[in-house]
Amino acid sequence: MRFERSHTRKAVALAVAGSLALLASACGGDDGDSGGGSTGGGSALEGRGPITFATGKDTSGNLTSQVAAWNSQHPEEKVTVSELPESADQQRNQMIQNAQAKSDAFSVLNLDVVWTAEFAANRWVTELPEDKFPDLGKLLPSTVDTAKYRDKLYAVPVTSDGGLLYYRKDLLDKAGVKAPTTWTEMQEACTKVKALPEAKAASCYAGQFEKYEGLTVNFSEAVNGAGGVVVGDDGKPNVDTPEALAGLQFLVDGFKSGMIPKAGITYTEEPGRRAFQEGNLIFHRNWPYVYALANKTDGSSKIANKFGVAPLPGKDKAGVSTLGGHNYAISEFAKNKATAADFINFMASEERQKANIEKTSQAPTWASLYDDAALNKSxxxxxxxxxxxxxxxxxxxxxxxxxxxxxxxxxxxxxLTGTTPPKDALAGLQTKLSSLITQ
Known part of the structure; x- marks a missing residue:
């Protein structure tokens, strides 16, 4: 999940509109308060009228049409998009500042899946009655789990995410190699591909290594891909291990050897995507949203129809992705929470998610969409x-x-920058996490 967005398109079907009407009634939609709204605060899903949707920067351009579809059907309950920065860390900071001020400026929050516990525990978002969101059972269970805190629902999964390995299929085919399953295979493939005249100047691999949330993800995937963990199933940190060291060492050695370009230390999702689309990378770890952008034939991508996608490689076998995605939650301090609930159901509907993947290639949370024949072809x-x-x-x-x-x-x-030996970095991290994570 890219730490910068969440998007979708196209008008919802009559059947969905009917279900929203039922939800509106259940949430107090017939109280004659259309446009008036509540006074904000409290957890009841009450009040109707305009709302604000706080979300990361929309790099797909699809969110505008998606919200326009809602607004055309709900002229008295219009949604205004409050677009936050690309950086996930800055998004989170602005949402927290808003909550700490008990401001009603944000109604619906587009939360990274990992923020649920923090926002719920601090009562910055409203607990949601599950019966108001009847499609939860049709979503991938792992995505629904991200929306809960202490077994209570605080958000609704709208997009999911898993890390993918994008690769230059045209170059691998010409070099006679297949998509790699392990890190060693990827390095060997790079050597063969770079022997081609047209690939001589390309770098082997890059992910997201700037000091922000993307680095947490890439570090975790390297550790998991080597058989280690950052935090165990028991909830306790366990990162000072040989397995975790092997994962971190893979990245450190990658920078030292040049397998990962020096510029890679500055990469967030978008700079890395652009480098791959410019033909400067043979392999690139990123999220599903990249697929649609890299395949554009409008001249923005030099590799359209020239790349493939594979699971992430690991140390000795296929790797493990960090779970990404975005959930929509209702600010505890928002006005018009009944409208906010309806809007979330609208955006989370199967039809809306299908339209979204068709436009942006973002991962849906509806299980059925992964088995859709037409979508699998595209x-x-x-x-x-x-x-x-x-x-x-x-x-x-x-x-x-x-x-x-x-x-x-x-x-x-x-x-990664060479200021701390990997083993010392992990030992220090274990100590720090042990002080932060208490049972």
Whole structure:
């Protein structure tokens, strides 16, 4: 899940509109308060009228049409998009500042899946009655789990995400190699591909290594791909291990050898995507949204119809993705929460999610869409992506997530930039996490 967005398109069907009407009634839609709204605060899903949707920067351009579809059907309950920065860390900070001020400026929040515990524990978002969101049972269970805190629902999954390995299929085919399953195979493939005259100047691999949330994800995937964990199933940190060291060392050695370009230390999702689309990378770890953009034939991508997608490689076998995605939650301090609930159901509907993947290639949360024949023809990575999401590892589900991810980023970044030996970085991280994560 790219840490910068969430988008969709096209008008919803009459059947969905009917279900929304039922929801509106259940949420107090017939109270004659159309346009008036509640006074904000409290957890009841009451009040109708205009709302604001706080979300990361819409790099797909699809969110505008999606919200326009809602607004055309709900002229008295219009949604205004409050577009936050591309950086997930800055998005989170602005949402927290808004909540701490008990401001009603944001109604619906587009939350990274890993923020649920923090926002719920601090009562910044409203607990949601599950019977008001009847489609939850049709979503991938792993995505619904990200929307809960202490077994209570605080958000609705609208997009999911799993890391994918994008690769230059045209170059691999010419070099006579297949998509790699392990890190060694990827390095060997790079050597063969770079022997081709047209690939001589390309770098082997890049992910997201700037000191931000993307680094937490890439570090976690490297550790998991080597058989290690950051936090175990028991909820306790366990990152000072040989397995975790092997994962971190793979990244450190990648920068030292030049397998990962020097510029890679500055890459977030978008700079890395652009480097891949410019033909500067043979392999690139990123999210599903990249597929549609890299395949554009409007001149923005030099590799349209020249790349393939595979599961992430690991140390000795296929790797493990970090679970990504975005959930929509209702601010505890929002006005017009009944409208907010309807809007979430609208955006989370099967039809809306199908339209979204058709436009943006973002991963849906509806299980049925991964088996849709037409979608699989257009997006051949859907089957492995579903398996990736179902087996993905979550980042630590902790209330102090901001402090935890900062600690992970600092340790990993120190090792990647050569300021801290990898073993020392992990030992220090273990100590820091042990102080932050308490049972």
């Amino acid at each position: 997006f051949p990575y859907l089957a492995p992506l579903k398996a990736s999401i179902e087996s993905a590892k979550s980042r630590p589900k902790v209330v102090k997530y901001g402090d935890v991810t900062t600690a992970i980023q600092e340790a990993a970044y120190g090792a």
